[in-house]
Amino acid sequence: MRLTQRSSNVRVSSGVKTLDEMCGGGFFKDSIILATGATGTGKTLLVSKFLQNGCTKGDRVILFAYEESRAQLFRNASSWGIDFEYLERQGLLKLFCAYPESAGLEDHLQMIKSEITEFKPSRIAIDSLSALARGVSNNAFRQFVIGVTGYAKQEEITGFFTNTTDQFMGSHSITDSHISTITDTILMLQYVEIRGEMSRAINVFKMRGSWHDKGIREYTISAHGAEIKDSFRNYEGIISGSPSKMSVDERGELARIVRGVQQKTD
16 A cells, blocks of 8 residues: 555534634545544534535535444434434445454444445444454554545545544543554543532644644534633643643743744744
8 A cells, every 4th residue: 555645735624613613624635533432422423514514515524433233323323413313314324333343453444434335425434443453463454544545635525533542531541542544633522520520531643734723722513513612721731631720920921932833833
């Protein structure tokens, strides 16, 4: 396999307006996006909004699900105001649900390629890669991910994958599965404890070829779907999982540092 895939400057929407703004106008077409975080942090919701947005533009999309059944996906999407069943009847959405253990990685890869060849989608999603990594070697899994991402880029498809981490709170490695370097954009989702309550946080950890928001923002889930709010500006230690409120002096010093960096950049 050679790295000969084309690269586009065209942007596609994530389906979440604030996330598009955080990514400098949306994801790049033909890029591979990875959402990583603990279970329940909202990865499948982001995938669902991404696929719904493609369908609203008349594009075909495929969701390869390895953790939930069709009925579960329909129910969950409905709770966020997304009608997967309607999109499927319109011929815009195709769902493929299977246990990871139902076949080997090579067979899963061939199945994914066959579905893409037959349906010709412009967007695909895999939920989740970590489910497919169970019980296989790191090398075999990496070869599978390279096969999927390489084929998606070759076919000029935008891919959105999820990865579930074992750590519930605090920083976690995104390189254990050896997929961070293969993806173009990484969204990190995590739980944080603020004022004695559990909150979700999201940040654009990496985005190749584009400016992106460096802030760690509060991420909530409502009946309308994903809602991304302001950054946790008055707190430090969010990524480590031990947030603490900054004093007025500390905030002032941080503001001065930021202004100094901006002036040097200008």
